[in-house]
Each structure stands twice: as structure tokens, then as C-alpha cells.
Amino acid sequence: MGRTYPLNHWYAIATSAELTDRPLARMICNIPLVMFRDKDGAVAVLEDICPHRKAPLSSGFVVDGAIECGYHGAQFDAQGRCIHIPSQDVIPPRGMTVTRFPALERHDMIFAWIGDDKRATPDGIPDIWSANTDPGWTAVHGYHHVKANYLLVLDNLADLTHLAFVHRSTIGASGRTGWFNNPLRVAIDGDTVRTSRTMRDISPSGFMLMTGRFAPTDRIDRFQTSDFFAPAFFTVVLGGEPAGTQEEMQRPHHIVLNSVTPETEETSHYFWSVCRTAALGDQHITDEMYRLTRLAFDEDADMLERQQQAIRTDRSGRPLMNFQGDQGGAAMRKVIARLIEAETEEQAA
Template sequence: MAASFLRNCWYVAGWANEITERPLVRTICNEPILFFRDQDGAVRAVSDRCPHRKAPLSSGFIEKGEITCGYHGIRFDGQGRCVHVPGGLSFGSTFAVRAFPAQQMHGFIFIWMGDPAKADAALIPDFSENEKPGWVAVRDMLPVACNYQLLADNLLDLTHVVYVHKTTLGGSQVTDTPLDVTVDGDVVRAERFMKNVDTAPIYKAARGLDSKIDRWQIFEWRAPSYIKLTLGARAAGTDLPYGTPVHRVLNALTPETDATTHYFWSTARNWALDDPKVDAIYFNMTVEAFNEDKAIAEQQQRYIASDTSGAPLIAFAFDKAGQSARRILRGKIEEEEAAPLARAG
């Protein structure tokens, strides 16, 4: 059976402030992972399965940067090494819990699920707008009961905003304007520029644009499932440069299982930095819109799972960006799966 996930890559595991004196447990790529901080405050990630009897390590407690299993009191450090078995019993060096590379950056906790020797922090996507001076962001995590690639399909074509997001992101002429898609190595980029179209509710609420507008949607996808959207609008015919962000939506789609996803998102802007009313507009309208996506995607997942016909998903021109992303990701997964066979040969 083909692998579902790319392993040698970074996934968002949580927000940095989710890991305090209490650990965080989150399933990533079908693996239950325990996140905690060592004595220096650095984030550590280990399997939540105690190697002794497979009990959850998270049933125990953290003390001095080490985790004690709540079943038999066996203790492990942040590298997964066993440092104590009650009763002074001996244990071999191979008795350990699996540790994963983890990094804190851009307000996120990232985890590397594959070969630790290949973990390179330089491969973490640039989502710096979450914390960069001159920007402010609202954010959340949405659990969605669908495969993460269905959400990537959704985000890489905003044609659906006309039908799904009528009270938030929708607007006329989106479906009439083709999406210009380019593939640069392993990066998919796409953009749509609409002139003299009806405004969208979010621009009317946040920017007071209540007449005709010029509007742009600029997408960038990077494996395995990172999508940065630069969204902007101006009063029709005015001189705000094309591509200027009214806001950026940073999306990290982390597979929990084959059929469930942790959807981390933030909406960042570089204006009205200290205006709680604008914060509330963006947070509330984004939550409303993404819950609409959640409803569609979860129904889609159920119907795909129950379809016994074997018929594939059909792609139209407006699916090109999503199809390009799927093709790149599939190639990377196949290459990763073939690597051990190549070494063995």
C-alpha cells in the first residue's frame, strides 16, 4: 500500500504557547507524540508510547525536563533516553523512546517525522508574518475530519468562495477570471487578478470598500502542505500596487491520520496593528469561512470513503494548482519510499 505521508519534512505540531509546564499530546501522521520543554525551555518531542508496555507516557508527569511514565514510573529525558527504572533495575542502551527533531519558530512548534539526520531548520517555511515587527495576526487551529490533501485542493482554488463563502469571502466575477498557475521546481504559484468587480464582505467590513474593487489572489504552495495566500483589493481604478497584501492567510495542514487533519491558520496584516475591532472582524469572519470549508470537506471525505465505484476525482482547469501540488507531493513520497530499496540494491 502506498504511503500516505511525506516523512522527511517539517509539520506544524502546535502553537508555541500550547506547551507550558504541562506537556502537549498530538497525533501527527498516525503517531501519538508527546511535546514538552526541557530544563532550558527548549521543545522536545518523543513518542507518547512507553517502550515498556506501550502505555501513554503522557499519563505521567514532567519534572526537571524529564518525563516519568504514569504506569510504572520509568523516566526518560528529552532525547528519549531512559534515565531511571524504579527499583534500581538495569536496562540496556536500546531501551529508549523514539525522539523527533522539534523547532520553535514563527510562533509554531514544528516536528520532523522522518530521518533525524536530514532535519534542517532551513527547510521550515517562512511564516514570519505571525511574529514579524510591523505585522499582527489572528489565529486558530481547526480539527477537520478529512484528508489533508482535500483541504489543500480547497485552498489552492478560491473559485469556491462564490458558492461556499457568500457572507465572508465571496464576490462576483471570481469564477469568470482564470487562475494563472506556474510550477517552479517543487513550488506551486498561482494568481488571479480581477478588475472592477463587486466587493467581498470581508473587504467591506475591514476596509470600507463598498463599491466596485480591483481584487487579487496570490497563492504559494510548498510541500507537504503549506499554503501562503496574499489577498488584496483596492477601490476600482485606484493606484494601490497590484500584489499589495490587505492580508495574508498562512495555512499549515498537518495530517493527524489518513482521514483527519489539524488545520493551523493565521490571518496577518501590516495595518491597524493595535485595533481590536479589526482583529475581531478578521478572526470572526475567518472562523466562519473556515467552518464552512470544514463542513464541505468533511462531507466530501465521507462520500469519498463510501464510494465503491472506484471512480477518480475529476479535475477542471480551476483545479490545476491543486493537481500540480498533488503531483509534486506524490513524487516526493514515492522517492522517499524508494530510497531504502535503492540503498538495499
């Protein structure tokens, strides 16, 4: 199997809260990375291997905004340049440099550019995380390590039909009919895929009841709009209005922000936020939203791991099949395939 992800893109690699004054190690796209903050607090991302004897740099400490290797104390700045070697005065002119990856920190998320660093552009990253930090929202954040290829995680996000099965005993218990009865609209636009669905005259969702936006007996029109930004970001906006509303619904009740980052070909990092516009600051609701979301993604992670395992032992060579509910996911995979192909052709050229 070839590589399943394009390289010349920004990938989420951590949340801001994870990166304290200690180095943070994480494998991204099969490359071991170490993150740390320089003197100004800016994020630096280097390959996590010391050019001296190949100890991981993350075994050491952050010293004055540089990272100090834990084995013999060589220090490297945010650019990956060696700036200090304890046992000698002269720094070798060559060979003592660590590969450095462009990094960005935005709205409590940290991103790195994994491919050709000359092509990294800060505006290549969609501005979708503001609800993480905007005072008009209250957010919960989470991280799941998923033992499955990142495409399987994206499939899972793009697909709503699994709710009634994977989450049958938790969040999927209700609303099953709503999903299947209403048409899905899928629109591809460049590297993005929008999937949307409107459901008329149904019950409010669990989260809408939780915040008190609607009462259990209310009948409402609900909408759900998902935006995929290739290769690995996925937002879902959910909202509702009293049944019979005439205007196009746009006011979000809450949004789910998802970043899926390949760790290896068979494992992924999955960062998520749920940000709401109602009952701001109510800690009990915040805790409950975190608990339920975590629970649901635990169920997904468990199924994804079983799926990956079955794929690993599969010898049929048969391709995955698509149901009607997979239109969004299929469009998404098509965009990703095009990006990978383009990179492969460029490299060949």
C-alpha cells in the first residue's frame, strides 16, 4: 500500500494546552516530531532525533527557548540549528542540524507543515477554529488516539448512518428516522466538500435539550452542514428553529471541529472540539457535553480499530463499497486521491 495522505499540507499536531514548558513528542505522518516553545512562546517543531547519537530530542528539556538533548546536552534552536555542545567550544559546521517543520498556532490548536517547507503558506489553512476561543462560544476539547488509518476516521465523520448502530446505546438512540428520510446534498468546491441536510418537523437533539434551547415537546426544523477541508479538517454545524421556519437556517446551536492527522498508515491522531452558543459558561453542561462526546468517540475508535484489523487480515483485494449515505465520504476521498496524485506527478516531473 502506498502513502494514503498528501504531504504538502498543514496537519493538526497538538492542542495549545498540551504544549507546556516540556518538549512534546508525537509521530506525524510517520515522522517522529518534537514540539517546544521558543523564548517568545512561539511553537517550534523539529524532527525528534539528535544528529549526535540519535537520541530523541524529546528526552531532554527546554532551556531558554531551545531544546536540549537529554543524552549529552546539545542544544538546538527553533530553526533546528545547533547552538551549544557542552563538551566542546566549536559547533561542527555541518551535520549538526535538525530538520525543522513550519508551525502555526491558532485558536488553541497547533499545526505543522509536513511536506516541502518552501511551499508552506499560513493562509493554506482554513480559519475554522475561532469558536474554540471566541467569547461568544463555550468549547470542550478532546483527543483520541485511533488505531486506524486517518481515512477511516474521516469516513466515520462523513457518515451519519452509523449513529443508530455504533452508538445505539448512547447518542444514537433517537433521531434515526430523521437521518434516513431526508436527502443529503453534497457539493465539491476545490479542496472542500460540503454536505448538508435539513430535517423538518422533528424533535430537538439531545444537546439542544441539554442547553435549554428547546423543550422536549417542541417540534423543530433542524439543519446540519458538514465542511471537509482536505486533507484532514472537518467541521459540522448543527442548529434548529421552531418547525415551519421559512428562511434558510444558519444560526448554529453548536459546532463540532475535527482534525484527523495520520500518525502511521494504521494509526491516527484525532483532535476534536464541541463549541456551543447556548448556556455559555454553565460548567455542568460543559462537563456533560465533554463526557458524552468522549463516550461517543470512544465507541467510534473501538469500531475503527476493529475495522482496521479486519482490513489488515483481508486478502480479497476487493475495494470498499459505497452506500447512498457515503456520498459525502466518497467525494472527500476523491479530493484526497487527487491531491496525492498531483503530488506524485510533481515529484516524478
